[in-house]
Amino acid sequence: MNQAMRIGIIGGGQLGMMLLEAAKETTNSVQYVVLETQEDCPARPFADAFVLGSLQDPQALRRLAAQCDILTWEIEHIHVDTLIELESEGKTVIPKPGVLKMIQDKGEQKAYFDLHGIPTAPYHLKSDADSWDLDFFSGERVVVKSRRGGYDGKGVAIVKKAQLMAHGSPFSGPILIEQFAENVKELAFIVAVDVHGHLETYPAIDMYFNPESNLVEFLYSPSMVSEEILLEAEKIAKKVVATFESPGLFAVEMFLTESGEIWVNEIAPRPHNSGHHSIEGFQTSQFAQLNRILLGLELGPMGLKVPSAMINLVGPSDFSGTYQLEEAQFWESQTDVFVHLYGKTETRPDRKLGHVTVTANNLDSLMLRAREVQARMRIIPS
16 A cells, blocks of 8 residues: 655644645645644644654754655745755755745845846845945835844834934844835735646735734735736736746735836745635635645636635734634624634734635625724634
């Protein structure tokens, strides 16, 4: 009897959890092994096996690899050089770890965009010792990003030039300074590439970010941006992902400026917050699609099934500790509202605890219903 295929997932957070949920719905003959630093991570209850260890520990990554035929990840902050070594030794890693190595450094990512003719916001790379020379940027404010280690809105600050000159960088280590554009529209495309190089995109997604936390708090699809602009944006998303020459799932985040320019902001080489509504809204969810890619299958259909919006459920600013969703039974009874809690035992300010998808027959109804749900749904102490 042949041994079941084993897929290793580096990271056991909510993205790994939802990948496993999707996989278990469609595949019975494949086993999934999760590597994570904490045993009570969201993905563990859904995994067939578990490796306890740091995602930055080469030995832990090798212990996972020794048990698995294929490796993937659900978070970028891992010891990528070990994955590059494993790939050179014959291990299948999806996406290719060289893509992740570039993306881990926001400065290298920007240089990559330049090299391949991908439009992006004007920028400078700086170290703490550099002079600022901010005349390059128009307006009073600039965006400052830590080149490494940022996540979930951390490592990004919008600051006044005068403040930067007076007080220096808000982050330690090398930084990226970027042109700030007022009133940009934020878009995302989820791009899927199978192991044969076939590349397709999901419908465009309109995103809204919380100005305090820099987290996505609301998004919807289909986009309300004009078809002409969306066709150009999709072309750019496909172009940058095609340069990777790698199978995988990639989220391409973009800015649409007031003057109509399209700037690629960042790429996430994994399932992404901007695609969570795909579980209910698209023909194949981003998680089911990644599983198909890992299994070597052709891409599943990627069309819009129903207009859908997503609301992030994050920890309130006024308490930490155990929590519950207010009116949980009521929300579970709603046929157009789908609550996904991530099983995290404690809340803290701005911690991602879950998300909610809202569906409707048309965009006007969707926006009204989604805003009603967003205003009413609350995380409270338990």
